[in-house]
Amino acid sequence: MAKSPVQFRLNGSDRATFVDPGDNLLTTLRRGLNEFGPKYGCGQGACGVCTVLIDGEPHLSCLTLAVACEGRHVETVSGMADGPNLHPLQTAFMDNFAAQCGFCTPGMLMAARALLERNPNPTREDVIEAIAGNICRCTGYEPIIAAILAAAGNRSQRQA
Amino acid sequence: MALDVRVATSMAEAAGILAADQRTRLLSGGTLVMRDVNEGRFLDGTLLRLTDPAYRQINASGARVELGAGATMAMVLANRDLAFLHPVARAVGGPAIRQMATIGGNLFAETPYGDFAVALLALDAQVMVQSGYGSARAIAIEEFLNARERGGAGLVTAVQFAKPQNAADFRFRKISRVKPKGISVMSIAAHLPNSGSRITQARVAYGAMAPTPVRARGVERALEGKPLDAASVQAAKAAALEGTRPATDAIATEWYRREVMPVHLGRLLAGEGR
Numbered sequence: 322m323a324k325s326p327v328q329f330r331l332n333g334s335d336r337a338t339f340v341d342p343g344d345n346l347l348t349t350l351r352r353g354l355n356e357f358g359p360k361y362g363c364g365q366g367a368c369g370v371c372t373v374l375i376d377g378e379p380h381l382s383c384l385t386l387a388v389a390c391e392g393r394h395v396e397t398v399s400g401m402a403d404g405p406n407l408h409p410l411q412t413a414f415m416d417n418f419a420a421q422c423g424f425c426t427p428g429m430l431m432a433a434r435a436l437l438e439r440n441p442n443p444t445r446e447d448v449i450e451a452i453a454g455n456i457c458r459c460t461g462y463e464p465i466i467a468a469i470l471a472a473a474g475n476r477s478q479r480q481a
Numbered sequence: 482m483a484l485d486v487r488v489a490t491s492m493a494e495a496a497g498i499l500a501a502d503q504r505t506r507l508l509s510g511g512t513l514v515m516r517d518v519n520e521g522r523f524l525d526g527t528l529l530r531l532t533d534p535a536y537r538q539i540n541a542s543g544a545r546v547e548l549g550a551g552a553t554m555a556m557v558l559a560n561r562d563l564a565f566l567h568p569v570a571r572a573v574g575g576p577a578i579r580q581m582a583t584i585g586g587n588l589f590a591e592t593p594y595g596d597f598a599v600a601l602l603a604l605d606a607q608v609m610v611q612s613g614y615g616s617a618r619a620i621a622i623e624e625f626l627n628a629r630e631r632g633g634a635g636l637v638t639a640v641q642f643a644k645p646q647n648a649a650d651f652r653f654r655k656i657s658r659v660k661p662k663g664i665s666v667m668s669i670a671a672h673l674p675n676s677g678s679r680i681t682q683a684r685v686a687y688g689a690m691a692p693t694p695v696r697a698r699g700v701e702r703a704l705e706g707k708p709l710d711a712a713s714v715q716a717a718k719a720a721a722l723e724g725t726r727p728a729t730d731a732i733a734t735e736w737y738r739r740e741v742m743p744v745h746l747g748r749l750l751a752g753e754g755r
Contacts, residue, residue, distance in 0.1 A: 364516070366581075384519075386511060436576075
């Protein structure tokens with residue numbers, strides 16, 4: 322089967338590659354574009370480690386057909402930092418010890434980013450709801466929730 | 482052979498392609514089909530994408546609601562006219578899944594998934610199905626789900642139903658072990674319209690209590706024409722298991738589902754917390 326071309330913006334840069342027709346976005350990012358931020362977890366949409374933003378909304382890249390991303394804007398954890406300056410969420414995750422093995426962290430950060438873009442002052446319940454699709458087997462979630470709330474607090478303090 | 486991808490720009494074109502080739506599967510939100518692709522259960526055939534804007538349209542401002550089959554759970558949550566369905570849409574996966582999962586796809590979700598279809602069953606929805614290049618025909622959702630169990634299908638273009646006159650007449654509860662996103666032990670939807678404080682045209686539906694969402698006809702009979710009081714709730718609980726065929730799966734045993742269904746049904750009808 323012939324490969325198909327696909328072009329989309331990845332973390333602000335135009336990227337193009339060839340994919341097999343049934344390739345998912347996660348495979349395309351990791352194998353085709355050397356973008357290893359999103360992880361391969363379950364391949365079923367159950368664990369959330371492959372979460373990316375597509376046109377600003379959270380999607381599971383393992384369940385997204387690559388050719389369906391033509392012309393769209395895909396954002397991964399690799400695009401969160403502004404050069405050497407970490408995103409406030411990344412800083413908060415470090416400050417709150419919100420990662421152990423780190424495997425869930427890229428997906429958690431993207432889910433949290435989608436939340437804060439939509440709701441800069443979330444409640445604890447909002448945070449729990451936002452990361453409900455992301456499984457962490459190490460932290461027990463509490464440090465992650467604390468980190469996201471801390472990042473939200475920092476953002477609102479900076480904006481005040 | 483390998484997977485191919487085709488794009489249809491109209492629903493008629495998509496229906497024609499699906500009717501002509503049994504090995505073609507419609508990729509709606511992708512949460513079911515891409516899982517099969519990833520796990521090697523669908524390696525040889527065609528994935529069909531449908532880009533017709535009408536496929537994702539929601540019309541909910543009037544007394545009759547039409548949800549395009551390609552509308553997502555996130556789109557339902559963003560629509561104020563569908564506030565009575567927000568608890569149902571919110572019960573489907575996490576935020577990323579809700580951006581992708583569609584109304585039409587949920588009708589095909591195997592038990593114990595498919596919580597939105599349970600709500601549609603309690604709302605007496607009509608499923609619009611297009612089987613070829615002709616126009617879509619309306620099929621009662623119960624008939625559609627029975628046909629699904631037997632393997633029948635076509636292109637589902639939309640679902641339609643009458644909006645509940647009073648939002649409080651519609652109730653939904655998903656019982657899961659993990660909060661807030663766990664898979665259903667069971668789900669219950671009830672539409673209990675009132676006339677002179679007595680229930681008329683009661684509709685109660687279960688998810689994960691049979692191979693497809695099913696009507697709880699014994700419960701409906703127990704409630705019909707009665708006020709929603711302690712006596713009718715007790716009668717409904719006594720009839721709760723009529724027609725059910727729950728399975729044992731990784732989430733719960735068949736025994737457990739039977740044991741707890743009357744309890745949760747009673748709480749739903751009485752308006753109690755969990």
